[in-house]
Amino acid sequence: MNNYPQILFKNRRPGATAFLAEYEAGGGYQGLRAALKMAPQEVREQVKAANLRGRGGAGFPTGLKWSFFPTDQPGEKYLLANGDEMEPGTYKDHQLLLADPHQLVEGMAIAAYAMQIPVGYVFLRYAYETCAQNVERAIAEATGKGYLGRDILGSRFGFELHVHRSAGRYILGEETALINGLEGRRPNPRSKPPFPAQFGLFGKPTNVNNVETFANVPHIFTGGAEWYRSLARTPEGAGTLLVGLSGHLERTECFELPMGIPLREVVEQCGGGVRGRRTFKACLPGGASTPFLTAAQLDTPLDHVHMEQAGSRLGTAGITVFDETTCMVAATLNLARFFARESCGWCTPCRDGLPMVVWLLEEIEAGRGSQELLDMFRDQVKNISGRSFCALAEGAMGPVGSLLTKFGDELEDHVKRGRCPIS
Amino acid sequence: MSELLPQVQVNAFRAKAAAIEHPHELIVDALRAVQAHHGWVPDAGVDLVAELLGVLPVEVEEIATFYDKIFRRPVGKRVIHVCDSICCWADGGDAIAAHLQKVLGIGFGETTSDGMFTLLPTCCLGACGEAPAMMIGLTTFGTLTPEKIDAILDGYRNEA
Ligand SMILES: Cc1cc2nc3c(=O)[nH]c(=O)nc-3n(C[C@H](O)[C@H](O)[C@H](O)COP(=O)(O)O)c2cc1C
Ligand code: SF4
Numbered sequence: 312m313n314n315y316p317q318i319l320f321k322n323r324r325p326g327a328t329a330f331l332a333e334y335e336a337g338g339g340y341q342g343l344r345a346a347l348k349m350a351p352q353e354v355r356e357q358v359k360a361a362n363l364r365g366r367g368g369a370g371f372p373t374g375l376k377w378s379f380f381p382t383d384q385p386g387e388k389y390l391l392a393n394g395d396e397m398e399p400g401t402y403k404d405h406q407l408l409l410a411d412p413h414q415l416v417e418g419m420a421i422a423a424y425a426m427q428i429p430v431g432y433v434f435l436r437y438a439y440e441t442c443a444q445n446v447e448r449a450i451a452e453a454t455g456k457g458y459l460g461r462d463i464l465g466s467r468f469g470f471e472l473h474v475h476r477s478a479g480r481y482i483l484g485e486e487t488a489l490i491n492g493l494e495g496r497r498p499n500p501r502s503k504p505p506f507p508a509q510f511g512l513f514g515k516p517t518n519v520n521n522v523e524t525f526a527n528v529p530h531i532f533t534g535g536a537e538w539y540r541s542l543a544r545t546p547e548g549a550g551t552l553l554v555g556l557s558g559h560l561e562r563t564e565c566f567e568l569p570m571g572i573p574l575r576e577v578v579e580q581c582g583g584g585v586r587g588r589r590t591f592k593a594c595l596p597g598g599a600s601t602p603f604l605t606a607a608q609l610d611t612p613l614d615h616v617h618m619e620q621a622g623s624r625l626g627t628a629g630i631t632v633f634d635e636t637t638c639m640v641a642a643t644l645n646l647a648r649f650f651a652r653e654s655c656g657w658c659t660p661c662r663d664g665l666p667m668v669v670w671l672l673e674e675i676e677a678g679r680g681s682q683e684l685l686d687m688f689r690d691q692v693k694n695i696s697g698r699s700f701c702a703l704a705e706g707a708m709g710p711v712g713s714l715l716t717k718f719g720d721e722l723e724d725h726v727k728r729g730r731c732p733i734s
Numbered sequence: 735m736s737e738l739l740p741q742v743q744v745n746a747f748r749a750k751a752a753a754i755e756h757p758h759e760l761i762v763d764a765l766r767a768v769q770a771h772h773g774w775v776p777d778a779g780v781d782l783v784a785e786l787l788g789v790l791p792v793e794v795e796e797i798a799t800f801y802d803k804i805f806r807r808p809v810g811k812r813v814i815h816v817c818d819s820i821c822c823w824a825d826g827g828d829a830i831a832a833h834l835q836k837v838l839g840i841g842f843g844e845t846t847s848d849g850m851f852t853l854l855p856t857c858c859l860g861a862c863g864e865a866p867a868m869m870i871g872l873t874t875f876g877t878l879t880p881e882k883i884d885a886i887l888d889g890y891r892n893e894a
Contacts, residue, residue: 399862438869476766477762479803479856494758495756496758497796557865599819645820649818
């Protein structure tokens, strides 16, 4: 179980945080040194060659995103780390920043150099106060050593980094809402285009990446792009993945695992199998907004391509497992309530559609369902999908839609029997 | 004024707002500072933040009412946020919420009569590996059981 290569969690010790001395002793800031010897464009190319994909949920290729950035545009530009992490089932950025915050700082410094960005912010959710303090200390230590600030390591490149503490609400994780939040505006999402790379924070070019995405970057420069890709078990994947386990497993911990590892190995080896020798019924493979996978899909490799082929998404790689005693209607109701409550209220399909979905699931779960309500439910799913202003409501339709496709019988059964057949 | 924010912080916010190009970016920080000092953000707190940063009160209010961790109504000395998202739900979160309501003698959104605790639901706290979880102030507690909750609450009661 302990043989998986540990890259991001190399310095992780129970109850302890690795700060500068330990980080440097483990090879910290060598990636930054190597990157600063290259031209910014070569840095972007290397990230592209490593096939790093965003760990914030959407899985966008990081090098490609960086290559779209108007690097040569002079003046103010911003680099943002997204540490909102409020998608239920997701706690990997939390674990990363508790263990080894300098990786984020180093990764951001390399990214800033690659895109010639002078100022960055680390955006952290309200509940992660300890992480905020860890990152502040890491920034101070890095600045003291010349890894941040003016003229980094004699390169003439300068980058300063700040921490922003948020005050709750899942929507802040959406990158344009996050930008509004940082500006001190009401954090509804913005319309895209213009994309943040053109018109972002304070109207300036802005690049947003997830905390874990940045933490991968230094290793691409110490080990090389080829080595980085070879860490994955599948040619489609690259690197390692922080996988946060939760739900009905014997061990619910966060593990660093090779990308492309089969879901079954994660559940059985890392998670120790389903708790109390019960059987696996379903899981959310990558956070609350990813469609359910069933026991028949346990051999799917955990990479972006295979998870999509299986009808779900890798998402944030937070895996929540449900055993056979779980009512999938009740589980989906809980998820729908989360999305309805966290809706920012900006657009109608989400603000009005999600509460309707909640009400319909409540009725069905309580045994007051009917064919008419089932039809209304299908209708809502169809009409919310693809029609919302941002991806929050689309994400809600992930599990809700898969309740229809994967557990349609269970849903119908609630209506036929006039009660929940499970709980 | 000192009731809402200590004078040093009043001065610091004023100075910082004057020195930066976009004082709006301090609104969340300033609201959090008022709340940390005063417990919650009354109308006068919104006005104070607006005045310190040189922005409109409505621009502060639209922020204050958006975030669920900014309180625009009085709360108890300690605010308990109990997670009701999927991982905690799957691990007995409902029973934990019921236990909290029973031992505190209040429902969600209410404050104990001694002004000690306010109970609120929250979405996922990022402690999914240690479900069920709750947060008191800025401290997260995981793998909750009724006994553990009783001990935690006693700890806060005996603190003052
Ligand atoms: C409702 C919603 C919430 C999101 N929450 C987060 C989050 O907490 N952290 C994150 O990194 N990305 C989140 N995202 C995705 C971001 O918009 C963005 O794609 C991501 O930060 C880009 O970083 P990456 O390419 O490194 O993954 C969220 C998106 C949506 C629609
Ligand atoms: S989908 Fe929901 S969260 Fe996104 S803009 Fe519309 S109302 Fe707001």
